[in-house]
Structure formats: structure tokens, C-alpha cells
Amino acid sequence: MIVAAELKKQIEQKMQKSIEALKQDLAKVRTGRAHTGLLDHVQVEYYGAMAPLSQVANVTLIDARTIGVQTWEKPMLAKVEKAIRDADLGLNPASQGDLIRVPMPMLTEERRRDLTKLVKQEGEGAKVAVRNLRRDANNQLKDALKKKEISEDDERRIQDEIQKLTDRHVVEIDKLVADKEKDLLAI
Known part of the structure; x- marks a missing residue:
């Protein structure tokens, strides 16, 4: 019985x-x-090595549609600006003295639909992962039954119980996807 409780907890x-x-x-x-998390994955060349943007600059929100990036060292300004531009995020940073302003462009209706499709794909991938975990757990239970470890x-x-866990997590995934879609389609 301990095996079953441990299995459920792991799953x-x-x-x-x-x-x-x-x-x-x-x-x-x-x-x-705008939100600062957009730039979390931007890598900047820093003295010959690649470093996350957060290690070479302070990233803040200037307003609802603009991110501000303030480098800690003046010579890094151009490198940070180039890194943001090259990060394939569709952003166009602009230097203003020692501050880099990153305005968020408006999303077109077509781009919103594409992003909605992407969000649905991400959600479906998460559901598949959860269902695969359920399948693996059920296989482990069948093996335990064959070995007479459980009745x-x-x-x-x-x-x-595992099916209920799966259902609960699938509902949570659907809610996350629906919330993100609502955000994307809001103008």
C-alpha cells in the first residue's frame, strides 16, 4: 500500500x-x-561570455507599453540594445541617454490569432504530458498487480484517484490557456 501512496504523490x-x-x-x-519577463531569456555578451540580461542591467516597466533597461556599465548599452533586437522577440529598443526604452508594438489581428493557436498548442502539449504520466502510473499499477504487491x-x-488527479490538472491547463487567450484577444 505504501507503493501506491508514493506513486500517487510522485505523479x-x-x-x-x-x-x-x-x-x-x-x-x-x-x-x-509590457512585462519584464519578456526579456528574461535575452543573453548579452559580457566580457567574452554570454550572460542573462538581468545580470548586466536593471529591467523595469516605464509604463503599460514600455520596458526600461538601465545597464550597470555605460559601455554595455550598445551590446544590450543589440541583444534585445537580435532576440527574435519583435522588439525595437531605442537608447535615450543611459536608458534603453523597449516599446511594445501593437499586435495585429492576424498576429493575435497566430499567438492564440500557439497558446492552444502549448496547452495541448501540457495535456499530453499529464496524460502520459497517467498512463505510466497505470502501467506501474498493473505491474504491481501482476507481482501481487497490491490487490x-x-x-x-x-x-x-489518478484519473481524478489527471482531470483536475487538465481543467487547470484549460483555464490557463483560456486566460491567456482572453489576454491576447483583449485590445
């Missing part, structure tokens, strides 16, 4: 990790509003 943790990964992926999808009743009960 729930892995499902939660799938949801966390989805949240991170959805955070990368740009809506019309048929226990196997069936634990499968039901």
Missing part, C-alpha cells in the same frame, strides 16, 4: 511540474502589454 508532483512548465511557456507569449480493488481505486 501529482510531476503533473504539477507540467503545469509550471506551461505557465513559463505562456509567460513568453507576448500580449500587447485488484486497490489497483482500481488508485487508478480512479
Whole structure:
């Protein structure tokens, strides 16, 4: 019976990790509003090595549609600006003295639809990951049943519990995707 409780706990943790990964992926999808997380993955050349933007500059919000980047060293301004431009985020930074302003361009209707499709694909990928975890757990239960480590009743009960876990996580994924779609389609 300890095996079953441990299995359920492991599966729930892995499902939660799938949801966390989805949240991170959805955070990368740009809506019309500015947020500093957009630049989290930008790498800047810093004395011959690549470093995250957050290690060479302070990233803040100037207003709802503009991100401000202030480098800690004056010579890094041009490198940071180039790194943001080259990051393939569709952003066009502009230097203003010792501050780099990164305005968020308005999303076109076509781009909004493309991003919505991308969000749905990310959500579907997360659902597949959760379902694969359920399948793996059920296979482990069948193996335990064959080895007579658990009874048929226990196997069936634990499968039901794992199915409920799966359903709960799939609903959470659907909610995250719907929220992101609403953000994308809001003008």
C-alpha cells in the first residue's frame, strides 16, 4: 500500500511540474502589454561570455507599453540594445541617454490569432504530458498487480484517484490557456 501512496504523490508532483512548465511557456507569449519577463531569456555578451540580461542591467516597466533597461556599465548599452533586437522577440529598443526604452508594438489581428493557436498548442502539449504520466502510473499499477504487491480493488481505486488527479490538472491547463487567450484577444 505504501507503493501506491508514493506513486500517487510522485505523479501529482510531476503533473504539477507540467503545469509550471506551461505557465513559463505562456509567460513568453507576448500580449500587447509590457512585462519584464519578456526579456528574461535575452543573453548579452559580457566580457567574452554570454550572460542573462538581468545580470548586466536593471529591467523595469516605464509604463503599460514600455520596458526600461538601465545597464550597470555605460559601455554595455550598445551590446544590450543589440541583444534585445537580435532576440527574435519583435522588439525595437531605442537608447535615450543611459536608458534603453523597449516599446511594445501593437499586435495585429492576424498576429493575435497566430499567438492564440500557439497558446492552444502549448496547452495541448501540457495535456499530453499529464496524460502520459497517467498512463505510466497505470502501467506501474498493473505491474504491481501482476507481482501481487497490491490487490485488484486497490489497483482500481488508485487508478480512479489518478484519473481524478489527471482531470483536475487538465481543467487547470484549460483555464490557463483560456486566460491567456482572453489576454491576447483583449485590445
